[in-house]
Amino acid sequence: MTSTRRAGPARPLLIAALLILAAALAAALLRPRDTATQTPAQASQASGTLPATVTDARVVAVPPGIRETSVFATLRSTWDADVRITGVSSPAAGHAMLMVTRTQDNMTGMSMTDTLTLPAGGTLTLSDTGDHLMLMDLKEPLQPGQTIPITLTDAEGRTLTIQAPVMKP
Numbered sequence: 001m002t003s004t005r006r007a008g009p010a011r012p013l014l015i016a017a018l019l020i021l022a023a024a025l026a027a028a029l030l031r032p033r034d035t036a037t038q039t040p041a042q043a044s045q046a047s048g049t050l051p052a053t054v055t056d057a058r059v060v061a062v063p064p065g066i067r068e069t070s071v072f073a074t075l076r077s078t079w080d081a082d083v084r085i086t087g088v089s090s091p092a093a094g095h096a097m098l099m100v101t102r103t104q105d106n107m108t109g110m111s112m113t114d115t116l117t118l119p120a121g122g123t124l125t126l127s128d129t130g131d132h133l134m135l136m137d138l139k140e141p142l143q144p145g146q147t148i149p150i151t152l153t154d155a156e157g158r159t160l161t162i163q164a165p166v167m168k169p
């Protein structure tokens with residue numbers, strides 16, 4: 001009986017601790033769902049910057065007379081949901097496009113796409129053999145040593161401007 005009495009005062013503390021633990025667990029489990037159900041307006045209020053870091057960005061140098069070129073980079077997500085990139089632009093180009101490279105019937109070709117997806121917490125590699133960006137209607141030839149600003153926009157209106165050096169292919 002003495003042992004029961006001793007345990008008595010400890011029990012409310014134990015229950016309180018379990019409740020706190022349960023609440024923390026519930027919050028952790030619900031968080032990704034909250035993010036997924038955010039409206040675009042809320043998401044862009046939370047951050048106006050497309051949640052990614054960029055390395056190895058480069059624009060392929062082209063000789064005078066060539067009016068289009070490719071842009072490559074590695075994008076790493078800093079977000080716990082997929083980021084759908086839906087737009088690209090650059091002051092160096094009349095317009096720019098999101099591109100995919102696909103092989104079908106032993107033919108490899110590239111085509112425009114509406115969306116490139118940066119997976120949640122993952123990587124999107126833009127390369128000459130895969131997904132990439134293209135700058136069209138170049139306003140002037142791009143020489144190695146120049147740096148070209150390129151702005152990506154996602155489906156939620158967030159933007160990220162990359163300063164991409166021009167490099168020889």
Ligand SMILES: [Cu+2]
Nearest residue numbers: 070099110134
């Ligand atoms: Cu291309």
